[in-house]
Amino acid sequence: MPNLVPPHGGGPLKPLLAADAEKADALAKAASLTKVPLSSRELSDLFMFGMGAYTPLDGFMDQSDWRGACVDMQLSNGLFWPIPITLSCSRDIADSIALGEEVALADEDGAVVGTLRVTEKYEIDRALECENVYRTTDEKHPGVQKVMDQGEINLAGPVVVLSEGHYPETYKGLYFRPEETRAMFEERGWSKVAAFQTRNPMHRSHEHLAKIAIEIGDGVLIHQVLGALKPGDIPADVRVKAIDVLVDNYFVDGTAVQAGYPIEMRYAGPREALLHALFRQNFGCSHLIVGRDHAGVGDYYGPFDAHHIFDTLKEGSLLTQPLKIDITFYCRKCDGMATGKTCPHGEEDRLNISGTRLREMFANHETVPAEFSRPEVVEVLQAYYDSLG
């Protein structure tokens, strides 16, 4: 049987979550340590460390790795890494910590979620990070904003993760760690697996993307971004139900798996597409579906920048390959689903419904066309909108 793609770096998965037996002791000990508060992005990165999604990193990056990730997407040991994973704190907290000291990492409520042995304290050039990673220093960009708002000093060092937060409980049956998705793929005999990244219910255009991946591989991982919702977002349980009815009614048994993971989006467009592919390698996915303007926001990136960046990588940087697909839609003249690459017809033949218009249709109980969304999916979403009162 062919094997799954190996974890990034070629070694074993490296989940940094402490074993259950050690957690109570570690938490008790952490009570006396200096507390470093985590931002929501830093906390989400800690959870990614915990589950092994950032294999083979040991913890938050030092200055040399930070610079390498920013400038040439390469750590000081030569490993490919396209976005810095860093932790910051105020100058006051940093001054109170000695090198070699172990500190406690605290979530937004002050609860200890992990520990860090501080190996380096350093200042960064924020503009350099933003220009390289986000291609802009515009503070209206939500990713840039978080870099600009972060503490003055970065702390580096290996981490031990002591909590996965509410995720395992809230997203039971959905929150799967890389070793778990790998076991699921192996159980199904899959080796060529594409990840489909989503934070929304799946309509027919998303079904089409997933089915292209199924045609050329063994199966698709419908991989949901969990975490903080934006206003108007569909809650995860409704989203899961809407995806379940789609898969149950329109996918061949055993060709799709749902899972979720705790990252906070940076909206870094092309660089983030690379990070998405990198950690999908850890989840066991040989491919990542990269659509138009993947992980983009506003007009900061060209629609295919996230496709092109994969062509610039040195051979062997990433084993997980992009499955580059243009915008998808129903076309009346094609009499079916198509993409910008397979449909020669005009906008007037294509069925496009914006998110805003779709919410309006649900609010007014208008009929959502079956060419846009499967009736079973519409029914789940209509019930949700109705429940909002």
Added chain:
Amino acid sequence: MPNLVPPHGGGPLKPLLAADAEKADALAKAASLTKVPLSSRELSDLFMFGMGAYTPLDGFMDQSDWRGACVDMQLSNGLFWPIPITLSCSRDIADSIALGEEVALADEDGAVVGTLRVTEKYEIDRALECENVYRTTDEKHPGVQKVMDQGEINLAGPVVVLSEGHYPETYKGLYFRPEETRAMFEERGWSKVAAFQTRNPMHRSHEHLAKIAIEIGDGVLIHQVLGALKPGDIPADVRVKAIDVLVDNYFVDGTAVQAGYPIEMRYAGPREALLHALFRQNFGCSHLIVGRDHAGVGDYYGPFDAHHIFDTLKEGSLLTQPLKIDITFYCRKCDGMATGKTCPHGEEDRLNISGTRLREMFANHETVPAEFSRPEVVEVLQAYYDSLG
């Protein structure tokens, strides 16, 4: 710019067609040589040599290469080759030829089409060839029949091809040699090109196959088997016109190219799928679409044998990869085109029209459903059937 896949064997293309300037002299000289008549299969192989489709072979195989191709798909120099390419003659003719002698190769009308310098005369174990290549010795199998009917002695040696027969004239604008398809791909900036093999007009199921290939690559080569027609086959000019209206109306400009090539099908199923991939590599195609029962006949092969055989090859045997796709059809519940891998619904929801039934529909001027074939294609075919009177 990424490159096209290199020719088989890693060297340059090796078309064995004599230069125009040399043909007249060579033909005059050949008049005095012993004539060896070619069967239709041998003639089609000679044309394949001529255009460079069988690169890097120099001519018809000797006994060692014949055995290697049959038994372990490997020539004596280690090169992957899945089907023997051999020439036979009667014992009388063979006895009249000395080793090292040059002989003339004649088509079914006795016209000289090439020469062969005989390096070896040998007898083969026909059952061994049939069992290995065709997986059967049943003489009702059309490929087996040709092996059983061939002359007693095989002649090996390098060939010079002096004619491409009627192909360049009859199929002007369609008959493209490997160096020509490569130039066409390069002109379009393609590197990831899938070949779609067909000997029929394209209905929506074939369009679906081609579009899956376009989604994941740069374009598709719609590659027609030219040569002898079976009763009921659509003539090439009508087929080309039917494919042209499909491409013009339903494909994005610059994503599909039509071409034809002169092989005679052996119907060797999985082994022939490998040969199809091998010479597609010479044409510059990185992929070959391999559907259900590719190159099969009757019930000699399982529907996915031609998929599975690719998994048994030693790494590096072939650079051109199979794009394995299940049976394709329109499904009412899916409300679109689908395959056995993406549609979970039953036969009762799927639109299937047999070739026999389709001909009957044209004969009776019944409406062919637009879900089965594009109206523009139906119009071309209806006009052809009407012209038969």
